[in-house]
Amino acid sequence: MAGPEGSKYYNVFLKNKVWLESIDGESVLNENVFKLLQLIQKTNSIKASAEKLKISYRKAWGDLKECEKKLGFRLITKTRGGEGGGQTTLSDEGIELINAYNQLVSDINKSIKKVTKQFFNKINN
Numbered sequence: 001m002a003g004p005e006g007s008k009y010y011n012v013f014l015k016n017k018v019w020l021e022s023i024d025g026e027s028v029l030n031e032n033v034f035k036l037l038q039l040i041q042k043t044n045s046i047k048a049s050a051e052k053l054k055i056s057y058r059k060a061w062g063d064l065k066e067c068e069k070k071l072g073f074r075l076i077t078k079t080r081g082g083e084g085g086g087q088t089t090l091s092d093e094g095i096e097l098i099n100a101y102n103q104l105v106s107d108i109n110k111s112i113k114k115v116t117k118q119f120f121n122k123i124n125n
Contacts, residue, residue, distance in 0.1 A: 007124050008124070009120055009123060009124055014112065014116045014119075016108070016109075016112055017031050018031070018101075018104065018105050018108055019031060019034075022070060026070070028067060028070045028071060029067055029071075029097075029101070032053070032055075032063070033063050033064070033067050034098075034101060035053060036049055036050070036053060036055075036060055036063065036064065037064075037075060037076075037090065037094060037097075037098055038098060039052055039053065040076060040088055040089070040090060041089075041090050041094075041095070041098060044087040044088060044089055045087065045088055046060050046061060046064070046076075046078075046088045064076060071097075073091070073093045074091045074093065074094070075090060075091055075093065075094035075097065076088050076089065076090055076091060076094060077089050077090070077091050
């Protein structure tokens with residue numbers, strides 16, 4: 001809510017998204033791939049993560065491979081089946097990226113909340 005109940009901006013909200021792109025303006029890591037990586041970190045499975053995001057395994061796999069290609073390093077490590085079945089985990093670089101990205105988004109959201117509050121205070125008077 002961007003103002004007190006009854007104010008003209010009461011039902012108006014500021015939304016933002018954070019993504020990484022190349023110097024050429026090409027998307028490298030968007031919100032969807034970030035969510036996929038977070039789920040892989042929790043589930044150790046591309047398939048389960050894709051299902052939770054309601055995307056196909058093929059799309060999830062393709063998005064991961066494309067992101068890795070653009071970044072120049074591996075984000076995930078896969079182990080094939082066996083007695084306990086296969087699994088997918090984040091590489092050390094993938095974990096580092098996710099942790100840094102989480103902190104970045106948190107810091108940006110705190111800053112935006114402060115600035116947005118100032119903005120709506122000015123226009124609600």
